[in-house]
Amino acid sequence: MVPNQLIAERADKTLRADVYLPAGEGPFPAVLMIHGGAWAGGSRSNMAGNALFLANNGYAVASISYRFAPSHVFPAQLEDCREGLKWLVEHAEQFHIDTNRIASWGHSAGGHLACLVAATDAEKDPEAPQLKAVVAGAAPCDFTNEPLESRRLSFFLGGSRAEKPGAYVMASPISHVTAKCPPIFFFHGTEDNVVPIEEAQVMHDKLSSLGIPTVFYKSQGRGHIGSLIDPEARREALKFLDGQLKLGGS
Template sequence: MFRNQVFAEREGTKLMADVYLPSGDGPFPAVLMIHGGAWASGSRSNMAAHALYLANHGYAVAAISYRLAPMHRFPAQLEDCQEALDWLVEHSQEFEIDTARIAGWGHSAGGHLACLVAAMQSAGTPSHPLLKAVVAGAAPCDFTNEPLLSHRLAFFLGGSRAEAPGTYEKASPVAHVTAKCPPIFFFHGTEDNVVPIGQAQVMHEKLTDLGIPSVFYQSQGRGHFGCLIDQDARQEALKFLDQQLKLEGS
Protein backbone atom coordinates (compact mmCIF):
# COMPACT_ATOMS: atom_id res chain seq x y z
CA MET A 1 0.00 0.00 0.00
CA PHE A 2 1.21 3.50 -0.85
CA ARG A 3 -0.17 6.09 1.55
CA ASN A 4 -0.37 9.87 1.20
CA GLN A 5 0.49 10.09 -2.48
CA VAL A 6 0.15 13.73 -3.56
CA PHE A 7 -1.74 13.88 -6.84
CA ALA A 8 -2.28 17.66 -6.97
CA GLU A 9 -1.87 20.86 -5.01
CA ARG A 10 -4.64 23.44 -5.08
CA GLU A 11 -4.58 26.78 -3.27
CA GLY A 12 -1.93 25.54 -0.89
CA THR A 13 -3.76 22.30 -0.15
CA LYS A 14 -2.12 18.99 -1.00
CA LEU A 15 -4.60 16.50 -2.38
CA MET A 16 -3.64 12.94 -1.58
CA ALA A 17 -4.46 9.37 -2.49
CA ASP A 18 -3.91 6.07 -0.73
CA VAL A 19 -3.13 3.38 -3.28
CA TYR A 20 -4.00 -0.24 -2.48
CA LEU A 21 -2.46 -2.89 -4.69
CA PRO A 22 -3.41 -6.55 -5.08
CA SER A 23 -0.90 -9.35 -4.85
CA GLY A 24 0.58 -10.82 -7.98
CA ASP A 25 1.66 -9.24 -11.20
CA GLY A 26 -0.19 -6.61 -13.18
CA PRO A 27 -1.38 -4.92 -15.16
CA PHE A 28 -4.40 -4.69 -12.87
CA PRO A 29 -7.83 -3.21 -13.44
CA ALA A 30 -8.13 -0.11 -11.25
CA VAL A 31 -10.71 1.79 -9.26
CA LEU A 32 -10.82 5.48 -8.40
CA MET A 33 -12.53 5.49 -5.00
CA ILE A 34 -14.31 8.66 -3.81
CA HIS A 35 -15.55 9.21 -0.26
CA GLY A 36 -18.84 10.76 0.79
CA GLY A 37 -19.64 13.43 3.35
CA ALA A 38 -22.06 15.84 1.65
CA TRP A 39 -19.14 17.40 -0.28
CA ALA A 40 -18.19 19.15 2.97
CA SER A 41 -16.62 16.47 5.17
CA GLY A 42 -15.36 12.91 5.15
CA SER A 43 -12.02 11.35 4.37
CA ARG A 44 -10.51 8.83 1.97
CA SER A 45 -9.95 6.62 5.02
CA ASN A 46 -13.74 6.21 5.24
CA MET A 47 -13.49 3.99 2.17
CA ALA A 48 -10.60 1.83 3.42
CA ALA A 49 -12.74 -1.28 3.93
CA HIS A 50 -14.06 -1.09 0.37
CA ALA A 51 -10.60 -0.38 -1.01
CA LEU A 52 -9.11 -3.39 0.79
CA TYR A 53 -11.98 -5.58 -0.36
CA LEU A 54 -11.34 -4.70 -3.98
CA ALA A 55 -7.56 -5.04 -3.63
CA ASN A 56 -8.10 -8.53 -2.22
CA HIS A 57 -10.06 -9.33 -5.37
CA GLY A 58 -7.47 -8.20 -7.88
CA TYR A 59 -8.02 -4.46 -8.23
CA ALA A 60 -5.62 -1.58 -7.77
CA VAL A 61 -7.48 1.12 -5.85
CA ALA A 62 -6.74 4.81 -5.39
CA ALA A 63 -8.81 6.23 -2.54
CA ILE A 64 -8.67 10.01 -2.92
CA SER A 65 -9.27 13.23 -1.05
CA TYR A 66 -10.76 16.33 -2.67
CA ARG A 67 -11.41 19.95 -1.75
CA LEU A 68 -14.43 20.42 0.46
CA ALA A 69 -17.32 22.87 0.52
CA PRO A 70 -18.18 25.51 1.59
CA MET A 71 -14.62 26.81 1.35
CA HIS A 72 -14.41 25.25 -2.11
CA ARG A 73 -17.61 25.18 -4.10
CA PHE A 74 -18.51 23.18 -7.15
CA PRO A 75 -16.89 22.42 -9.58
CA ALA A 76 -13.76 22.13 -7.36
CA GLN A 77 -14.71 18.60 -6.28
CA LEU A 78 -15.29 17.46 -9.86
CA GLU A 79 -12.00 18.98 -11.00
CA ASP A 80 -10.11 17.20 -8.21
CA CYS A 81 -11.61 13.82 -9.15
CA GLN A 82 -10.67 14.38 -12.78
CA GLU A 83 -7.16 15.40 -11.73
CA ALA A 84 -6.84 12.25 -9.64
CA LEU A 85 -7.87 10.17 -12.62
CA ASP A 86 -5.22 11.90 -14.74
CA TRP A 87 -2.62 11.23 -12.05
CA LEU A 88 -3.59 7.57 -11.79
CA VAL A 89 -3.08 7.09 -15.51
CA GLU A 90 0.21 9.04 -15.45
CA HIS A 91 1.48 6.65 -12.74
CA SER A 92 0.05 3.51 -14.31
CA GLN A 93 3.44 1.89 -14.83
CA GLU A 94 4.45 2.48 -11.21
CA PHE A 95 1.26 0.85 -9.93
CA GLU A 96 0.96 -1.74 -12.74
CA ILE A 97 -2.42 -0.44 -13.86
CA ASP A 98 -4.18 -1.25 -17.10
CA THR A 99 -5.36 2.20 -18.19
CA ALA A 100 -8.05 0.68 -20.41
CA ARG A 101 -9.76 -0.83 -17.34
CA ILE A 102 -10.40 1.93 -14.79
CA ALA A 103 -13.68 2.31 -12.89
CA GLY A 104 -15.07 4.78 -10.37
CA TRP A 105 -16.57 3.83 -7.00
CA GLY A 106 -18.16 6.16 -4.49
CA HIS A 107 -20.80 6.54 -1.82
CA SER A 108 -23.16 9.48 -1.30
CA ALA A 109 -21.29 12.61 -2.46
CA GLY A 110 -18.60 10.24 -3.73
CA GLY A 111 -21.16 8.29 -5.71
CA HIS A 112 -22.43 11.55 -7.17
CA LEU A 113 -18.92 12.58 -8.21
CA ALA A 114 -18.14 9.18 -9.75
CA CYS A 115 -21.36 9.34 -11.78
CA LEU A 116 -20.67 12.93 -12.79
CA VAL A 117 -17.15 12.17 -14.01
CA ALA A 118 -18.49 9.25 -16.04
CA ALA A 119 -21.50 11.07 -17.47
CA MET A 120 -19.59 14.21 -18.41
CA GLN A 121 -16.97 12.20 -20.28
CA SER A 122 -19.78 10.82 -22.44
CA ALA A 123 -21.31 14.19 -23.21
CA GLY A 124 -18.41 15.80 -25.05
CA THR A 125 -14.86 15.39 -26.27
CA PRO A 126 -13.05 13.74 -23.34
CA SER A 127 -10.13 15.72 -21.95
CA HIS A 128 -9.43 13.19 -19.20
CA PRO A 129 -8.99 9.41 -19.13
CA LEU A 130 -12.22 7.46 -19.42
CA LEU A 131 -13.95 5.50 -16.70
CA LYS A 132 -15.16 2.18 -18.09
CA ALA A 133 -17.64 1.48 -15.30
CA VAL A 134 -18.97 3.04 -12.09
CA VAL A 135 -20.29 1.77 -8.76
CA ALA A 136 -22.39 4.42 -7.02
CA GLY A 137 -23.95 4.03 -3.60
CA ALA A 138 -26.70 6.34 -2.31
CA ALA A 139 -25.83 8.83 -5.01
CA PRO A 140 -27.72 12.08 -5.63
CA CYS A 141 -28.01 12.28 -9.41
CA ASP A 142 -30.40 15.14 -10.19
CA PHE A 143 -30.45 18.63 -8.67
CA THR A 144 -32.70 20.16 -11.32
CA ASN A 145 -35.83 19.42 -9.27
CA GLU A 146 -34.53 21.17 -6.16
CA PRO A 147 -37.05 23.82 -4.99
CA LEU A 148 -36.20 27.05 -6.78
CA LEU A 149 -35.70 29.15 -3.65
CA SER A 150 -34.15 26.50 -1.42
CA HIS A 151 -30.68 27.27 -0.11
CA ARG A 152 -30.13 23.72 1.12
CA LEU A 153 -27.32 23.19 -1.39
CA ALA A 154 -26.03 26.76 -1.53
CA PHE A 155 -22.94 25.79 0.49
CA PHE A 156 -21.98 23.50 -2.39
CA LEU A 157 -23.55 25.02 -5.51
CA GLY A 158 -23.22 28.70 -4.65
CA GLY A 159 -26.85 29.71 -4.22
CA SER A 160 -30.40 28.55 -4.76
CA ARG A 161 -31.48 26.98 -8.04
CA ALA A 162 -33.15 30.27 -8.94
CA GLU A 163 -29.82 32.02 -8.47
CA ALA A 164 -27.61 29.43 -10.18
CA PRO A 165 -29.72 27.25 -12.51
CA GLY A 166 -26.79 26.44 -14.79
CA THR A 167 -24.69 25.19 -11.89
CA TYR A 168 -27.50 22.93 -10.66
CA GLU A 169 -27.79 21.40 -14.10
CA LYS A 170 -24.05 21.05 -14.60
CA ALA A 171 -23.73 19.29 -11.22
CA SER A 172 -26.50 16.79 -12.09
CA PRO A 173 -25.09 13.55 -13.52
CA VAL A 174 -28.40 12.63 -15.15
CA ALA A 175 -28.26 15.82 -17.24
CA HIS A 176 -25.10 14.62 -19.00
CA VAL A 177 -26.05 11.04 -19.81
CA THR A 178 -25.62 10.00 -23.43
CA ALA A 179 -25.42 6.66 -25.19
CA LYS A 180 -21.64 6.79 -24.63
CA CYS A 181 -21.96 6.68 -20.85
CA PRO A 182 -20.21 3.69 -19.23
CA PRO A 183 -22.13 0.97 -17.35
CA ILE A 184 -23.16 1.89 -13.80
CA PHE A 185 -24.08 -0.21 -10.77
CA PHE A 186 -26.29 1.71 -8.32
CA PHE A 187 -26.89 0.53 -4.76
CA HIS A 188 -29.27 2.40 -2.50
CA GLY A 189 -31.01 1.83 0.82
CA THR A 190 -34.77 1.48 0.60
CA GLU A 191 -35.05 3.49 3.83
CA ASP A 192 -32.64 6.25 2.83
CA ASN A 193 -34.01 9.50 4.28
CA VAL A 194 -30.98 11.57 3.22
CA VAL A 195 -30.88 10.92 -0.53
CA PRO A 196 -34.23 9.67 -1.89
CA ILE A 197 -33.88 6.37 -3.71
CA GLY A 198 -35.56 7.90 -6.74
CA GLN A 199 -32.43 10.01 -7.32
CA ALA A 200 -30.50 6.95 -8.47
CA GLN A 201 -33.47 5.25 -10.05
CA VAL A 202 -34.09 8.06 -12.54
CA MET A 203 -30.52 7.84 -13.81
CA HIS A 204 -30.62 4.05 -13.92
CA GLU A 205 -33.77 4.22 -16.04
CA LYS A 206 -32.24 6.75 -18.41
CA LEU A 207 -29.18 4.54 -18.89
CA THR A 208 -31.35 1.48 -19.45
CA ASP A 209 -33.47 3.30 -22.03
CA LEU A 210 -30.26 4.06 -23.92
CA GLY A 211 -29.21 0.41 -23.85
CA ILE A 212 -26.37 0.96 -21.38
CA PRO A 213 -25.79 -1.87 -18.87
CA SER A 214 -27.03 -0.64 -15.51
CA VAL A 215 -27.98 -2.38 -12.27
CA PHE A 216 -30.20 -0.88 -9.58
CA TYR A 217 -29.59 -2.80 -6.36
CA GLN A 218 -31.89 -2.00 -3.44
CA SER A 219 -30.51 -2.56 0.06
CA GLN A 220 -33.68 -3.67 1.77
CA GLY A 221 -34.45 -1.93 5.05
CA ARG A 222 -31.20 0.03 5.06
CA GLY A 223 -30.72 3.75 5.32
CA HIS A 224 -28.20 6.12 3.79
CA PHE A 225 -25.18 4.85 5.69
CA GLY A 226 -26.44 1.32 6.13
CA CYS A 227 -26.17 0.59 2.43
CA LEU A 228 -22.45 1.42 2.58
CA ILE A 229 -21.84 -1.58 4.85
CA ASP A 230 -24.25 -3.91 3.04
CA GLN A 231 -21.97 -6.85 2.25
CA ASP A 232 -24.43 -8.32 -0.26
CA ALA A 233 -24.47 -5.05 -2.19
CA ARG A 234 -20.68 -4.95 -2.16
CA GLN A 235 -20.48 -8.51 -3.49
CA GLU A 236 -22.93 -7.73 -6.28
CA ALA A 237 -20.97 -4.58 -7.13
CA LEU A 238 -17.80 -6.64 -7.38
CA LYS A 239 -19.52 -9.09 -9.73
CA PHE A 240 -20.58 -6.15 -11.86
CA LEU A 241 -17.04 -4.76 -12.02
CA ASP A 242 -15.67 -8.19 -12.87
CA GLN A 243 -18.12 -8.43 -15.76
CA GLN A 244 -17.11 -5.01 -17.06
CA LEU A 245 -13.37 -4.95 -16.38
CA LYS A 246 -11.86 -8.38 -15.78
CA LEU A 247 -10.17 -10.10 -18.68
CA GLU A 248 -11.35 -13.59 -19.54
CA GLY A 249 -9.41 -16.13 -17.54
CA SER A 250 -8.07 -13.57 -15.06
Protein backbone atom coordinates in the same frame (compact mmCIF):
# COMPACT_ATOMS: atom_id res chain seq x y z
CA MET B 1 -1.24 0.13 1.10
CA VAL B 2 0.88 2.93 -0.34
CA PRO B 3 -0.42 5.96 1.62
CA ASN B 4 -0.42 9.71 1.08
CA GLN B 5 0.57 9.82 -2.55
CA LEU B 6 0.68 13.40 -3.86
CA ILE B 7 -1.86 14.08 -6.60
CA ALA B 8 -1.74 17.89 -6.80
CA GLU B 9 -1.23 21.05 -4.78
CA ARG B 10 -4.15 23.46 -4.63
CA ALA B 11 -3.97 26.91 -3.05
CA ASP B 12 -5.14 25.72 0.35
CA LYS B 13 -5.37 21.94 0.09
CA THR B 14 -3.04 19.16 -0.93
CA LEU B 15 -4.78 16.41 -2.87
CA ARG B 16 -3.57 12.94 -1.97
CA ALA B 17 -4.36 9.30 -2.62
CA ASP B 18 -3.99 6.07 -0.69
CA VAL B 19 -3.21 3.24 -3.09
CA TYR B 20 -4.22 -0.33 -2.34
CA LEU B 21 -2.57 -3.00 -4.46
CA PRO B 22 -3.50 -6.63 -5.01
CA ALA B 23 -1.10 -9.51 -4.97
CA GLY B 24 0.54 -10.45 -8.26
CA GLU B 25 2.33 -8.79 -11.13
CA GLY B 26 -0.57 -7.19 -12.98
CA PRO B 27 -1.45 -5.38 -15.07
CA PHE B 28 -4.44 -4.84 -12.79
CA PRO B 29 -7.82 -3.30 -13.41
CA ALA B 30 -8.08 -0.19 -11.27
CA VAL B 31 -10.71 1.72 -9.31
CA LEU B 32 -10.78 5.42 -8.44
CA MET B 33 -12.39 5.47 -4.98
CA ILE B 34 -14.28 8.64 -3.94
CA HIS B 35 -15.49 9.17 -0.37
CA GLY B 36 -18.72 10.82 0.74
CA GLY B 37 -19.38 13.56 3.26
CA ALA B 38 -21.93 15.91 1.65
CA TRP B 39 -19.14 17.52 -0.43
CA ALA B 40 -18.10 19.31 2.77
CA GLY B 41 -16.21 16.70 4.80
CA GLY B 42 -15.33 13.06 5.10
CA SER B 43 -12.07 11.29 4.48
CA ARG B 44 -10.63 8.85 2.01
CA SER B 45 -10.02 6.55 4.99
CA ASN B 46 -13.81 6.14 5.21
CA MET B 47 -13.56 3.98 2.08
CA ALA B 48 -10.78 1.74 3.37
CA GLY B 49 -13.08 -1.24 3.84
CA ASN B 50 -14.28 -1.13 0.25
CA ALA B 51 -10.78 -0.45 -1.05
CA LEU B 52 -9.32 -3.45 0.80
CA PHE B 53 -12.18 -5.62 -0.43
CA LEU B 54 -11.40 -4.70 -4.03
CA ALA B 55 -7.64 -5.11 -3.59
CA ASN B 56 -8.23 -8.58 -2.16
CA ASN B 57 -10.19 -9.36 -5.31
CA GLY B 58 -7.57 -8.29 -7.83
CA TYR B 59 -8.06 -4.54 -8.21
CA ALA B 60 -5.64 -1.67 -7.72
CA VAL B 61 -7.48 1.10 -5.87
CA ALA B 62 -6.65 4.78 -5.49
CA SER B 63 -8.74 6.38 -2.75
CA ILE B 64 -8.55 10.14 -3.29
CA SER B 65 -9.16 13.41 -1.47
CA TYR B 66 -10.79 16.54 -2.89
CA ARG B 67 -11.59 20.12 -1.87
CA PHE B 68 -14.64 20.78 0.29
CA ALA B 69 -17.57 23.16 0.17
CA PRO B 70 -18.36 25.82 1.25
CA SER B 71 -14.78 27.09 0.97
CA HIS B 72 -14.74 25.62 -2.53
CA VAL B 73 -18.02 25.51 -4.40
CA PHE B 74 -18.76 23.25 -7.35
CA PRO B 75 -17.11 22.43 -9.75
CA ALA B 76 -13.98 22.28 -7.55
CA GLN B 77 -14.84 18.75 -6.41
CA LEU B 78 -15.37 17.51 -9.96
CA GLU B 79 -12.09 19.09 -11.07
CA ASP B 80 -10.22 17.36 -8.24
CA CYS B 81 -11.71 13.96 -9.04
CA ARG B 82 -10.73 14.40 -12.67
CA GLU B 83 -7.24 15.27 -11.48
CA GLY B 84 -7.22 12.06 -9.44
CA LEU B 85 -8.17 10.03 -12.49
CA LYS B 86 -5.51 11.73 -14.58
CA TRP B 87 -2.93 11.02 -11.85
CA LEU B 88 -3.93 7.37 -11.72
CA VAL B 89 -3.44 7.01 -15.47
CA GLU B 90 -0.09 8.82 -15.34
CA HIS B 91 1.11 6.43 -12.61
CA ALA B 92 -0.20 3.30 -14.28
CA GLU B 93 3.27 1.85 -14.87
CA GLN B 94 4.32 2.41 -11.25
CA PHE B 95 1.28 0.57 -9.91
CA HIS B 96 0.98 -2.00 -12.74
CA ILE B 97 -2.40 -0.72 -13.88
CA ASP B 98 -4.16 -1.53 -17.14
CA THR B 99 -5.39 1.89 -18.26
CA ASN B 100 -8.04 0.29 -20.47
CA ARG B 101 -9.73 -1.12 -17.37
CA ILE B 102 -10.35 1.76 -14.94
CA ALA B 103 -13.59 2.20 -13.04
CA SER B 104 -14.76 4.46 -10.22
CA TRP B 105 -16.55 3.66 -6.95
CA GLY B 106 -18.14 6.19 -4.64
CA HIS B 107 -20.78 6.54 -1.95
CA SER B 108 -23.13 9.46 -1.28
CA ALA B 109 -21.31 12.62 -2.47
CA GLY B 110 -18.62 10.25 -3.75
CA GLY B 111 -21.19 8.29 -5.75
CA HIS B 112 -22.46 11.52 -7.21
CA LEU B 113 -18.94 12.58 -8.21
CA ALA B 114 -18.14 9.15 -9.67
CA CYS B 115 -21.23 9.36 -11.89
CA LEU B 116 -20.47 12.95 -12.83
CA VAL B 117 -16.87 12.24 -13.84
CA ALA B 118 -18.03 9.34 -16.00
CA ALA B 119 -20.90 11.17 -17.66
CA THR B 120 -19.23 14.53 -18.28
CA ASP B 121 -15.96 13.11 -19.58
CA ALA B 122 -17.79 10.76 -21.94
CA GLU B 123 -19.95 13.67 -23.07
CA LYS B 124 -17.32 16.34 -23.63
CA ASP B 125 -13.76 15.13 -23.81
CA PRO B 126 -12.95 11.98 -25.79
CA GLU B 127 -9.26 12.58 -25.14
CA ALA B 128 -9.67 12.45 -21.35
CA PRO B 129 -9.13 9.20 -19.47
CA GLN B 130 -12.38 7.29 -19.77
CA LEU B 131 -13.96 5.30 -16.96
CA LYS B 132 -15.15 1.92 -18.17
CA ALA B 133 -17.62 1.38 -15.32
CA VAL B 134 -18.96 3.05 -12.17
CA VAL B 135 -20.25 1.81 -8.83
CA ALA B 136 -22.41 4.49 -7.20
CA GLY B 137 -23.89 4.06 -3.75
CA ALA B 138 -26.61 6.33 -2.30
CA ALA B 139 -25.86 8.83 -5.05
CA PRO B 140 -27.81 12.04 -5.63
CA CYS B 141 -28.13 12.28 -9.40
CA ASP B 142 -30.60 15.09 -10.14
CA PHE B 143 -30.67 18.55 -8.55
CA THR B 144 -32.91 20.09 -11.21
CA ASN B 145 -36.07 19.47 -9.18
CA GLU B 146 -34.80 21.32 -6.13
CA PRO B 147 -37.29 24.05 -5.10
CA LEU B 148 -36.25 27.28 -6.77
CA GLU B 149 -35.77 29.25 -3.58
CA SER B 150 -34.34 26.44 -1.45
CA ARG B 151 -30.92 27.20 -0.03
CA ARG B 152 -30.26 23.61 1.06
CA LEU B 153 -27.52 23.17 -1.53
CA SER B 154 -26.27 26.75 -1.71
CA PHE B 155 -23.15 25.85 0.31
CA PHE B 156 -22.18 23.48 -2.52
CA LEU B 157 -23.63 25.07 -5.65
CA GLY B 158 -23.16 28.73 -4.76
CA GLY B 159 -26.79 29.76 -4.30
CA SER B 160 -30.37 28.66 -4.76
CA ARG B 161 -31.57 27.13 -8.02
CA ALA B 162 -33.22 30.47 -8.84
CA GLU B 163 -29.84 32.17 -8.43
CA LYS B 164 -27.62 29.53 -10.02
CA PRO B 165 -29.76 27.47 -12.41
CA GLY B 166 -26.80 26.49 -14.58
CA ALA B 167 -24.87 25.09 -11.64
CA TYR B 168 -27.79 22.84 -10.67
CA VAL B 169 -27.95 21.42 -14.20
CA MET B 170 -24.18 21.07 -14.54
CA ALA B 171 -23.89 19.28 -11.19
CA SER B 172 -26.66 16.79 -11.99
CA PRO B 173 -25.26 13.57 -13.47
CA ILE B 174 -28.58 12.82 -15.15
CA SER B 175 -28.21 16.01 -17.22
CA HIS B 176 -25.12 14.56 -18.89
CA VAL B 177 -26.36 11.07 -19.70
CA THR B 178 -25.75 10.09 -23.31
CA ALA B 179 -25.25 6.82 -25.14
CA LYS B 180 -21.51 7.26 -24.48
CA CYS B 181 -21.86 6.82 -20.71
CA PRO B 182 -20.14 3.78 -19.21
CA PRO B 183 -22.10 1.04 -17.41
CA ILE B 184 -23.16 1.97 -13.88
CA PHE B 185 -24.04 -0.17 -10.86
CA PHE B 186 -26.25 1.67 -8.37
CA PHE B 187 -26.86 0.55 -4.81
CA HIS B 188 -29.13 2.35 -2.40
CA GLY B 189 -30.76 1.74 0.96
CA THR B 190 -34.53 1.37 0.79
CA GLU B 191 -34.77 3.37 4.05
CA ASP B 192 -32.35 6.14 3.01
CA ASN B 193 -33.77 9.39 4.40
CA VAL B 194 -30.78 11.50 3.31
CA VAL B 195 -30.78 10.83 -0.44
CA PRO B 196 -34.13 9.60 -1.75
CA ILE B 197 -33.79 6.32 -3.62
CA GLU B 198 -35.67 7.88 -6.55
CA GLU B 199 -32.63 10.13 -7.21
CA ALA B 200 -30.60 7.19 -8.45
CA GLN B 201 -33.56 5.31 -9.91
CA VAL B 202 -34.25 8.00 -12.50
CA MET B 203 -30.66 7.93 -13.73
CA HIS B 204 -30.66 4.14 -13.82
CA ASP B 205 -33.84 4.25 -15.90
CA LYS B 206 -32.38 6.81 -18.31
CA LEU B 207 -29.23 4.73 -18.82
CA SER B 208 -31.35 1.63 -19.37
CA SER B 209 -33.48 3.41 -21.96
CA LEU B 210 -30.29 4.11 -23.93
CA GLY B 211 -29.20 0.47 -23.78
CA ILE B 212 -26.33 1.10 -21.37
CA PRO B 213 -25.69 -1.82 -19.00
CA THR B 214 -26.89 -0.78 -15.55
CA VAL B 215 -27.95 -2.52 -12.36
CA PHE B 216 -29.93 -1.12 -9.43
CA TYR B 217 -29.35 -3.02 -6.18
CA LYS B 218 -31.66 -2.14 -3.30
CA SER B 219 -30.23 -2.62 0.19
CA GLN B 220 -33.39 -3.74 1.93
CA GLY B 221 -34.10 -2.04 5.23
CA ARG B 222 -30.86 -0.07 5.21
CA GLY B 223 -30.42 3.67 5.54
CA HIS B 224 -27.88 6.02 4.03
CA ILE B 225 -24.79 4.81 5.87
CA GLY B 226 -26.08 1.26 6.07
CA SER B 227 -25.84 0.84 2.31
CA LEU B 228 -22.13 1.70 2.44
CA ILE B 229 -21.40 -1.35 4.60
CA ASP B 230 -23.91 -3.75 3.04
CA PRO B 231 -21.80 -6.86 2.29
CA GLU B 232 -24.23 -8.19 -0.31
CA ALA B 233 -24.24 -4.88 -2.19
CA ARG B 234 -20.45 -5.01 -2.16
CA ARG B 235 -20.39 -8.53 -3.57
CA GLU B 236 -22.90 -7.67 -6.29
CA ALA B 237 -20.90 -4.58 -7.21
CA LEU B 238 -17.78 -6.72 -7.54
CA LYS B 239 -19.60 -9.10 -9.88
CA PHE B 240 -20.63 -6.12 -11.97
CA LEU B 241 -17.09 -4.76 -12.17
CA ASP B 242 -15.70 -8.19 -12.99
CA GLY B 243 -18.20 -8.47 -15.83
CA GLN B 244 -17.45 -5.02 -17.24
CA LEU B 245 -13.66 -5.08 -16.80
CA LYS B 246 -13.14 -8.76 -17.63
CA LEU B 247 -11.08 -9.44 -14.56
CA GLY B 248 -10.28 -12.92 -15.73
CA GLY B 249 -8.03 -11.43 -18.36
CA SER B 250 -5.61 -9.88 -15.87
